[in-house]
Amino acid sequence: MSTCDPTSEAELSDAIRAAAASDTPLAIRGGGTRGSSAAATGQPLRMSGITGITLYDPGALTLVVRAGTPLAEVEAALAAEGQRLPFEPWDGRALSGANGAPSIGGMVATNASGPRRIQAGACRDSMIGVRFVDGTGAVVKNGGRVMKNVTGLDLVKLMAGSHGTLGVLTEVGFKVLPASETVATLVLHGLDVPRAVAAMTAATAAPFEVSGAAHVPDGFGDGPATLLRLEGFEGSVLHRARELKRVLAPFGESHKVDGPGDWSRLRDGAFFAGATGAVWRISVKPTDGAHVAAALPQARLVLDWAGGLVWALVPEDLDLRAALAHVPGHATLVRASTEARARWGLFHPEPAAVTALSEGLRRKFDPAGILNRGLMRSRVPTPA
């Protein structure tokens, strides 16, 4: 199949207009690193020609960048000024095994957020503006380059995590933050999941700005490990590590490890790289992390977000959503065979009234249904 490779927003608009007129579905490709767009059918639409940082103002903590730009290029530009994207986007390559380079558009379309989500918010929380081309070819902008903006409806948030189903992102504005001078992790050993969740929620409920709270039941070769990250100026990290040790004392003695540690592996679900089975990301309230673990005795798990995000490796034939039906939240299938993807669907079914709104928005923004056709549809709407 031929591909579509626009090099400007105007070319992209023309291409989408033509595709809509001829009912040609388009499968939007960022870096191709997460594997989710592979589920969409259609002519590949590659965004790698729409690149470049259009504005970076370190003194205003703002960055505007075109959607096809590699994430690595943005992270390098920010690092040169001692800044970073606050939400620590996870890299899909560890699980998918793909060779591509993650792009800004793909990161935004999947609302990719890592361990720092609990302290700094999700990708969507750092987004301050978007430009996109909708399914009719119309170029739309919303928000802009300033971090406080309530002018009109917030399409910026709506576009985050919309997996290209409402429009093709061409440019995104972010609020960025200073990077941390010092990083340290407090590690507790030997806790079972309920105790680990209790330790993590005690830590996040303390005033010490824990920027990562994860539990690895398999540990790092020496039994279960519970990790609590602190970031900031050196003196501040030292102080908070001391205080947090006291908070954690009822759960055992914690050891401070300086430096970035294993957080990038945790961020990427790398513990399950190469392992057989389906990998799910399950979002629940933190204390329900223990209930998820109890309901999935056959699973290998890693808990992040103080228990609120559970990475689960399970047999492909397990109906995980049914097993967790009693726990409020949602489960996304992030890696599985084509058969398992087709059987379970990537996205969690929503109540009928919510599905009606989402489908209504898709029909308005993409009336011909050409953008990432097949993605993000609830397979079996549950009753409201």
Add this chain to the structure above:
Amino acid sequence: MQMPIPDASVLSRKPEIVARLQAILPGDAVIFEPTEVKVYECDGLTAYRCPPLAVVLPSSTAEVSAVLRACHDLGVKVVPRGAGTSLAGGSMPTADAVILGVARLTEVLETDYANRFIRVQTGRTNLSVTGAVEAEDFFYAPDPSSQLACAIAGNIAMNSGGAHCLKYGVTTNNLLGVTMVLMDGTVVELGGAHLDAPGLDLLGIVCGSEGQLGVVTEATLRILRKPEGARPVLIGFDTSEVAGACVSDIIKAGVLPVAIEFMDRPCIRACEDFAHAGYPDVEALLIVEVEGSEAEIAEQLAKIVAIARRHNPVELRESKSAEESALIWKGRKSAFGAMGQIADYICLDGTIPIGELPFVLRRITELTASYGLGVANVFHAGDGNMHPLILYDANKDGDLDKAERLGFDILRLCVEVGGCLTGEHGVGVEKRDLMDVQYAPADLEAQLRVKDVFDPRWLLNPAKVFPLAVSESRRAA
């Protein structure tokens, strides 16, 4: 400011409509006598008034749903109202609309400290959310100046900010879930105590939608543990240019204060007379606040003071006590009230890129002089959200009109330099007709389509947010 001509058929059916509402709600929850509905004729934008057809005060989500379904069936428009503190006319009535007030929905439904959330009914005031959790040393972060009075429903509708959002974000960043009733009475749950949406981020589009999409009756809000301590420092400068450069340097140095507030001389003087906060009489004053333990505060303040000294401040003073800190904030938070004692004013809310600050302040001075009016500036400097207060005399013929035209010029200036019309107050009716300054027709059309999905008959909060000409065909349909 123009509003559509009221629907005569609705006005003539008032007895039928009131009877239908009375069949749903207890007697005291339906207000329809002309002298009584007058209480609801305006919100915080007092320059514009219009008594509504009727007012309903439901006490549960089920009652809200029944009211909306009835109004939907009857083809009657509904204007949702929180505490009525909107500065943008967000809950201003029309003569043919029913006001749906959430004032009786004030319960705390659930508090969960381990999972750091509180679930409340949305008529509850912002400050009383913190009040419900502060015994456990928690707080709700967004802190609009009106926080004593404003309701969570309005905070969600306007995506309200506050002085401390440089660090903690605005309402949308602290909102985990809502129970919302659509215009046809359908109740939807969006989000919850868990993070992020499984599908489209409908919670994200609902927050800040100014009552255009539905009526939010319950909200799950993030609560945070209070920091160990906080301390502001006052830094005074001879010019606003230097103050602006100092703000930029602080941020570039990697320090993230919890707040950076800016006041100019007219505002400093008014606040000092009002609150006796000990402000120095300077051209530009920054209040920079940092948080943490004593040692952390000292570490951050040392960095900030070193940067400030490079800009030759005429005054640099750290707060010495909790009382002094409270007084410093009292001065800032009473800025609007203090100015109100001196003159009538219009409070603007545009945001600009921080780097444009000196240019924009200079232009505001020039524009204000050209209209023969006065202006005082107070704003959140860390995020560029400005609040120029245009001073006028309501008793002087034509003065309000002049002040409004100056306000429009200043907001156009904000957009020209890369900013926006409103940072935290919302569009309402006040900035409705300026929307096409910031947005092209296709940009507005995309927003209208969202409204089409949630409220296909365009009955909710009519004639707000979008220029009348832009929404006319949909409202008429």
